[in-house]
Amino acid sequence: MKNKFLIFVLFLMSVQSFSQEKYLTKEGFVSFFSHTLVEDIKADNFQVLSVIDKKTGEIEIQLLMKSFMFKKALMQEHFNESYIESHKYPKATFKGFIANFNELESTNTTVEIIGILSVHGKEKEIKTTAKLLILKDQINISGNFMADVADFDINIPTVVINNIAKTIKVSFDLQHKPYK
Amino acid sequence: MKTLKIKIVFILLTISIIGLFYVIYLYNKPFIDIENTKAKIEATAQKIINDFQADEHLANKIYVDNLILVKGEIANISFNNGISTITLRDSKGLTSIICQMLPEANLNVLKLKKNDQIIIKGVCTGYLLDIIMVRCILTNDNFDEK
Numbered sequence: 488m489k490n491k492f493l494i495f496v497l498f499l500m501s502v503q504s505f506s507q508e509k510y511l512t513k514e515g516f517v518s519f520f521s522h523t524l525v526e527d528i529k530a531d532n533f534q535v536l537s538v539i540d541k542k543t544g545e546i547e548i549q550l551l552m553k554s555f556m557f558k559k560a561l562m563q564e565h566f567n568e569s570y571i572e573s574h575k576y577p578k579a580t581f582k583g584f585i586a587n588f589n590e591l592e593s594t595n596t597t598v599e600i601i602g603i604l605s606v607h608g609k610e611k612e613i614k615t616t617a618k619l620l621i622l623k624d625q626i627n628i629s630g631n632f633m634a635d636v637a638d639f640d641i642n643i644p645t646v647v648i649n650n651i652a653k654t655i656k657v658s659f660d661l662q663h664k665p666y667k
Numbered sequence: 668m669k670t671l672k673i674k675i676v677f678i679l680l681t682i683s684i685i686g687l688f689y690v691i692y693l694y695n696k697p698f699i700d701i702e703n704t705k706a707k708i709e710a711t712a713q714k715i716i717n718d719f720q721a722d723e724h725l726a727n728k729i730y731v732d733n734l735i736l737v738k739g740e741i742a743n744i745s746f747n748n749g750i751s752t753i754t755l756r757d758s759k760g761l762t763s764i765i766c767q768m769l770p771e772a773n774l775n776v777l778k779l780k781k782n783d784q785i786i787i788k789g790v791c792t793g794y795l796l797d798i799i800m801v802r803c804i805l806t807n808d809n810f811d812e813k
Contacts, residue, residue, distance in 0.1 A: 513765060514745060514747055514752055514765070533747065533752070533767055534765060534767055534795075549795050550795070551793040551794075551795060553731065553732070554767075554792045554799055554801055556801065559695070559696070560696045560697060560699075561693055561694055561695075561696050563698075577793050578795070
């Protein structure tokens with residue numbers, strides 16, 4: 488684990504010595520929303536780590552499952568302990584890239600993002616459109632996509648099967664600043 | 668015979684009413700009361716950062732899900748979507764502790780500035796590039812430096 492961290496730090500430092508190509512946020516926003524006739528469940532995570540490479544359009548996102556805030560304590564408890572098993576799989580990650588990043592015609596446009604989403608130890612390719620805004624010292628990416636609960640091997644007890652949607656809407660809003 | 672039946676119906680009814688109230692109670696169970704719950708661990712920001720850098724797995728076991736009182740120096744304060752976030756500094760490295768404050772702490776957060784020494788109470792959720800804490804408040808609880 489320590490090695491991984493060191494590699495990551497070295498990676499960031501090496502990038503820094505080149506130029507300001509990496510943009511980063513540690514306070515990105517990701518939320519998910521489940522809608523059923525029984526109830527709506529929403530959870531917000533304001534502590535999302537995201538790094539984007541301004542040269543290549545590669546993007547890497549990490550978040551802690553336990554940083555998702557629910558409206559009800561019981562929902563949060565069930566989410567972490569029974570469904571997502573946060574003690575075993577504490578993080579969710581996304582590794583991908585913005586398609587045709589070097590051929591973008593505008594700095595305020597809709598782009599396609601393709602990558603691998605890893606949740607609950609399971610990986611799934613995600614393709615989604617997102618809004619991209621490139622400013623002088625900021626890169627913003629926002630959008631949403633639908634994810635199937637079944638793709639991530641998440642066990643939902645029959646008692647609450649009607650309370651949780653089969654597909655979950657995942658929204659994101661990441662405002663990156665140059666890495667200093 | 669009839670009275671026995673009435674008794675059974677009465678008992679069953681009582682049990683189901685209690686059960687129903689229990690379910691409602693569970694469903695509406697409140698979040699941990701940060702202000703009035705004693706912190707399980709007291710540590711300086713530097714100590715927590717050192718622990719996570721030394722062994723993330725072990726540090727997860729010690730800190731994650733626990734109410735922690737952490738003392739440290741403010742590196743940054745930010746407001747985003749009505750959420751205030753205080754970053755506690757590490758004296759040497761890149762790692763810090765990012766504390767997502769509860770909305771009720773916002774007014775007090777406004778009075779703070781960079782480099783202030785503060786004590787924050789909140790729940791640790793783990794480690795990315797930094798250590799993350801949520802449901803944080805500013806506190807005047809006594810801090811015993813060990």
